[in-house]
Amino acid sequence: MGSAPHLSACNTSSVQEPSVQVCEIAEAPADPAMLTAEERVRWQRLARAEDRDAYLAAHGLARLVAEELAGVSGPVLRQSCPRCGGTDHGRPAIEGHPEIHVSLSHTRGMVAAIAARTPCGIDVEVIGPVPDDVLSAEERSWAGSDAAKRTRLWVRKEAWIKASGAALDRAADIDALDTSWVTGACATATHAAAWVVR
Numbered sequence: 189m190g191s192a193p194h195l196s197a198c199n200t201s202s203v204q205e206p207s208v209q210v211c212e213i214a215e216a217p218a219d220p221a222m223l224t225a226e227e228r229v230r231w232q233r234l235a236r237a238e239d240r241d242a243y244l245a246a247h248g249l250a251r252l253v254a255e256e257l258a259g260v261s262g263p264v265l266r267q268s269c270p271r272c273g274g275t276d277h278g279r280p281a282i283e284g285h286p287e288i289h290v291s292l293s294h295t296r297g298m299v300a301a302i303a304a305r306t307p308c309g310i311d312v313e314v315i316g317p318v319p320d321d322v323l324s325a326e327e328r329s330w331a332g333s334d335a336a337k338r339t340r341l342w343v344r345k346e347a348w349i350k351a352s353g354a355a356l357d358r359a360a361d362i363d364a365l366d367t368s369w370v371t372g373a374c375a376t377a378t379h380a381a382a383w384v385v386r
């Protein structure tokens with residue numbers, strides 16, 4: 189991963205040619221008119237302006253990568269929660285395009301999205317404390333108390349969880365030191381991002 193000064197330099201991934209975008213919230217497409225009725229309700233319920241901005245940016249970026257990957261014009265984002273069956277949250281998908289898989293992530297200041305023709309996952313996080321219990325003993329030993337290293341491990345795990353449907357409470361079992369399954373990754377001084385395609 190390492191520290192990359194420009195996020196645009198991170199938009200390179202080759203395995204099965206997914207479309208990937210990682211950018212600052214202000215750079216993402218953010219027109220509320222694109223939202224479905226379900227998305228709009230959820231967006232408007234978010235109490236904090238920064239959460240609303242992040243939601244809108246991430247949902248815009250997911251549409252952008254779907255357009256980039258497959259030329260889908262005006263993609264409609266649908267969601268379904270594998271846990272409760274709800275359709276206003278959970279795994280995102282593009283309506284009418286089961287062949288396209290999408291994943292999105294938002295955090296303070298930054299958003300990320302990926303579209304691919306195989307199940308995929310992406311995660312972006314502010315560099316910060318990561319609890320010991322989501323890391324294996326080997327990962328704890330590799331990262332020590334270095335928050336940037338620990339966050340880099342954590343984003344790989346979350347991206348894998350989104351791609352695979354693995355359980356969040358089994359995060360410690362995901363080997364994030366083995367980067368052979370990570371198709372891309374980038375880091376700045378403040379954020380880390382990782383994406384995988386299965």
Ligand SMILES: CC(C)(COP(=O)(O)OP(=O)(O)OC[C@H]1O[C@@H](n2cnc3c(N)ncnc32)[C@H](O)[C@@H]1OP(=O)(O)O)[C@@H](O)C(=O)NCCC(=O)NCCS
Pocket residue numbers: 243246267269270271272277278279280291292293294295310311312346349350351353356
């Ligand atoms: C998937 C998860 C691990 C990612 O959360 P996070 O790192 O805090 O947040 P991120 O911004 O990186 O990712 C959130 C996005 O992941 C996507 N997502 C949610 N659930 C997903 C799933 N099961 N599989 C793939 N993607 C999922 C959504 O698009 C969501 O953003 P949105 O709600 O604005 O649409 C988180 O949603 C989680 O903890 N899930 C387990 C708990 C759960 O199942 N809750 C549902 C209660 S019924």
Ligand SMILES: [Zn+2]
Pocket residue numbers: 269270271272273274277278
């Ligand atoms: Zn749910």
